[in-house]
């Protein structure tokens with residue numbers, strides 16, 4: 001500990017403009033290509049490392065080119081090869097016991113070991129993958145127990161700092177803070193009752209202190225510590241304990257360890273409002289604080305005054321959407337912030353969170369209508385906005401007058417566009433608000449459906465998608481490039497549907513699907529066919545590891561132009577006597593996995609989407625399709641991070657589902673599918689959705705949810721997943737039968753469905769057919785044992 005005389009209380013220079021993080025995938029998805037080539041054995045370890053280093057260099061130079069100064073810590077050092085939470089676990093040496101043999105004699109993991117944690121190794125399961133806050137990014141869940149070794153075990157942060165320094169750049173290392181790391185972790189299997197990873201706080205703090213010491217020694221002026229966990233109040237520990245733990249973090253890392261024994265600290269709380277954590281932060285010894293002013297409010301006068309000694313970095317450019325910033329408003333906010341802090345205020349400008357969640361460059365979108373294109377800001381445009389706002393703040397509004405006017409003009413063009421407000425849509429939504437959305441009583445539906453469908457107990461089905469083969473992707477790419485005409489493409493898709501239907505008949509499944517071969521993505525496919533959306537050509541965003549999506553952009557009122565799925569489903573149904581289940585993506589998931597307009601409450605947008613889906617369901621029903629599934633995998637992910645906001649959200653989310661399915665006759669069976677466990681929080685909402693059958697992810701948690709469902713008195717059909725499709729492993733018949741028997745302890749046979757956890761699109765056919773054969777066999781065995 002430093003003696004008071006030596007402590008440096010001056011705040012070092014902080015750049016006026018920065019971003020909290022930048023996409024890691026590369027402008028041409030270089031990360032995906034490098035990783036997948038390596039995993040497939042098409043490249044050597046050295047090739048992989050060279051590709052990663054070149055990607056880091058390219059990102060750094062790009063940010064400097066866009067105006068972030070590269071010699072004073074304005075550029076964040078936030079690269080990750082697979083996931084930044086995994087990186088933190090590896091940095092702290094929190095390697096689960098089952099991977100212990102992959103550590104070298106110094107207790108370190110090489111690249112193969114790192115990927116083993118991310119993707120599994122032999123029969124060893126990878127870390128669990130789950131959603132990062134309320135986004136579609138997935139992180140790997142660290143496993144921490146009472147005896148997990150915790151220490152500074154890895155020098156990646158130091159190496160990457162030196163790598164950039166050798167190139168003349170001084171970066172700002174970004175680390176996930178100790179509090180968030182432990183709150184995002186889960187207890188190791190077999191941890192004693194009552195143990196929480198947060199119990200290990202005092203064991204991780206020395207590792208962070210050691211890292212800060214090393215970085216200070218190397219001359220890093222600033223380190224960014226992210227504590228997003230502070231904006232949520234839904235952790236399984238009380239808020240009081242979270243705040244007390246935060247006090248410990250501030251005490252140990254900012255106060256007891258003082259400059260120059262550590263770099264200046266920049267503490268961020270992205271994705272919302274840190275609430276009662278902010279006054280503590282203001283009273284602490286950290287030198288800079290980031291505020292998410294997009295989702296959080298301008299702090300009150302007292303808190304602002306308390307922040308006076310620090311650099312306050314204002315997140316006024318939204319890192320979660322793709323709309324150009326209202327620069328006038330942002331400058332007003334910056335001025336209010338600066339005035340509120342008072343004399344000598346030091347205000348920096350930034351994004352509300354990392355730019356991880358947005359695509360790289362709107363300039364890549366050559367096919368977008370120029371007017372629409374002018375409304376957009378992807379990551380690079382957001383960096384430019386931050387730089388511009390910093391100039392406006394430093395030099396006065398006049399200095400950026402021209403740019404403000406241009407941005408205002410783009411906003412005006414957006415508001416005035418004829419697709420933004422469509423009176424017919426608004427009228428339909430208003431009329432639907434007066435509708436009673438209740439379907440016929442469940443008993444009546446069961447009877448009507450039973451007569452038509454004639455299904456056995458423990459009916460078998462799948463969640464919708466079958467493997468997306470390279471041939472299908474190639475055909476779609478060729479169609480896009482104009483090398484394949486639409487008729488030939490549709491022949492390919494029909495061929496695949498016929499193959500998948502035949503395969504399911506041979507496997508002996510009871511309710512068939514068409515396999516979704518025509519879909520590039522379960523959201524994008526629909527967005528391409530609805531007015532109000534545009535899709536991008538190269539707007540890729542990382543979902544997990546090497547997997548990316550191209551979120552669509554919802555800019556106007558939503559109208560279905562024509563049936564979206566009817567021809568494919570009808571074709572599938574024409575090939576078989578068994579029931580074929582129609583397959584749609586629900587309103588909440590359409591919203592959650594797109595970038596959504598910011599000029600209309602999202603709950604209202606959901607009702608517009610629901611009306612479009614209702615028309616599709618009516619068409620399917622009229623064509624004789626007796627079962628329709630409406631997927632809502634994102635229902636849980638979109639749950640607000642604050643408890644107080646949850647009921648309001650669930651009310652419009654449930655209403656949208658009921659509106660979408662309200663055209664279904666009693667005899668039409670409505671299914672829904674949800675993934676990403678932790679259903680406890682939304683059990684009541686699932687009940688209110690009133691689907692006839694709900695399939696959920698359950699294989700990894702071994703049916704944990706079922707007793708809760710029973711306790712809640714859930715009476716309708718339920719399909720707890722019996723096959724973990726996120727792993728290439730093929731479950732045996734005995735294993736599946738075991739899960740079904742366990743399920744029967746909690747659910748009567750008449751209510752139970754048999755299905756995998758989720759769609760099969762990321763699997764290969766070999767695994768799929770073997771696993772489904774076992775699934776059907778297991779259902780038969782258990783069914784026979786019932787009579």
Ligand SMILES: Nc1nc2c(c(=O)[nH]1)N[C@@H](CNc1ccc(C(=O)N[C@@H](CCC(=O)N[C@@H](CCC(=O)N[C@@H](CCC(=O)O)C(=O)O)C(=O)O)C(=O)O)cc1)CN2
Nearest residue numbers: 136473474476477520521522523543546547548549593762
């Ligand atoms: N939006 C969304 N979010 C979701 C899910 C989801 O299905 N959709 N599922 C959950 C898990 N997340 C996932 C996210 C992505 C992928 C995934 O497989 N992504 C693919 C891309 C899928 C896609 O858009 N495919 C397109 C385009 C594919 C492509 O890259 N084409 C090549 C050319 C084609 C070729 O020659 O192979 C190119 O553009 O360069 C298509 O099939 O048409 C990938 O990263 O590789 C899977 C799961 C949660 N969130």
Ligand code: MET
Nearest residue numbers: 463464465631633759760
């Ligand atoms: C992420 S949920 C996926 C549901 C979709 N119907 C599929 O089977 O792929």
Ligand SMILES: [Zn+2]
Nearest residue numbers: 633675758759
């Ligand atoms: Zn799913």
